[in-house]
Amino acid sequence: MEVLSHNLKHGLMITIFVFVMMIFIDYINVVTKGRMEGAMKGGRFRQYIVASFLGATPGCLGAFMNVSFYIHGLMSFGAIVGGMIATSGDESFVMLAMFPEEALVLFGILFVLGVASAYIVDRLVPVFRIEPCKECQLLRVHPQYESLYLNMGGTLEQVRRMSLSRFLLLVLLLGSLYGFVAGRIGPPDWNWQRVTLVSLVCLAVFIVMTVPDHYLEEHIWNHIAKRHLWRVFIWTFGVLLAVDLGLRFWNLEAFVRAHMLWVLLIAALVGVIPESGPHLVFVMM
Template identity: 60%
Template sequence: ECELSGLHLQDECRCLSFKEAIEQIRKISLQRFLLLFLLGIALGGFLFGFVGSRVWEWKRVTFILLLSLASFVVISMPEHYLEEHIWKHIAKRHLWRIFLWSFFALLLINAGLKFWNLEVFVKTHMLWVLLIASLVGVVPESGPHLIFVMMFAKGMVPFSVILASSIVQDGHGMLPLLSYSLKDSLLIKLFNLVIGLGVGFLLYLAGF
């Protein structure tokens, strides 16, 4: 489980200081170098068409913008935040989970398309898929949500399904509240579920 982030009291924040960024690059740490190296490879792959579509479409542009923003954040953030929150927390504790969920989501969907006629089942039971996607969103983990993200990317489910799932799911952000108040957590999840199902159903009826 994720622990609550510590509160750091300081008189001045120099998170976006150009001078600090130059100094951090000059005395670059191993963690910052590795993150920039990986982001640079990914950014170059999308820029030169080695990764994803070779056509300049919104997906390619979005990935390039996000990777550029991530690189800027890694360059400009303070060393403490980089090491404690980005490297030790996100990279070491969550990145491998996202990779595994993405891998098995793709594996499951491709196996379903090849062996179980999954696409026909989904198309003929879309309301059930909408309900299942919303219920899966109740789980305080964002990994299962990737299954429906992959299905949406492959054109198997409409926007209404992915939106309903996105509204309901909070990822592991719900865990701190869950440890503090089970009743409040359940009420919030119930509220999200009702809103997600309602919005998703209305959009589905509207053809989205």
């Protein structure tokens, strides 16, 4: 039961963050009338730099932002690969605490490797006929419907005649906000990660309360919530649970120590695992 509870909370935290980031990115793109999309898609090299920089930043939030950009079609397949190569996850905080100078050098190396790998992968995409994520049709701005996002005049009226979809989204976001503030989900202490999560959820609440009905229904409810939200949660929770159960029945650390010649291969395989815990074995070693 403890395993289910732990992975459920972790899965919820990741899902809410991805959901909020998707809302935020789409909202900014519409408010700027598509200029954010143009900035991100201004050149492949710019995408490689942004993706690798976000990946190299400590923690997992940068990697989640890269995923949100890629889902929206704002990053190439090579850029998302480069971002993931540059990512060291939550282990970056452990490395900064244990060996800060070497950690900073490592982050720099990962950034360079991310940019180089992104370029190489994009060259290989046509060769292997990889189908990258398509641009979201909803990123196309419709001025006739979406020109009053910062107009607060109709907010009270929208709250008074609140639709079911707006109500359900607010329940989800306010419930998540309570979970983060109370420490039920997410980081147990008030650190920069909890502050970031709380701030982003508050921003999402503001967006959901103030956007027009057309944008709410077509962009947030029908597309982001109904199409992406449940898939993100099921895959995240399922992978976390499978990895946790697997590690409980397979003593990875003892196996690595007994077969040092295989450390490099095992490290590469463990690096693919979408969870921070197993990677700490190699940080400690």
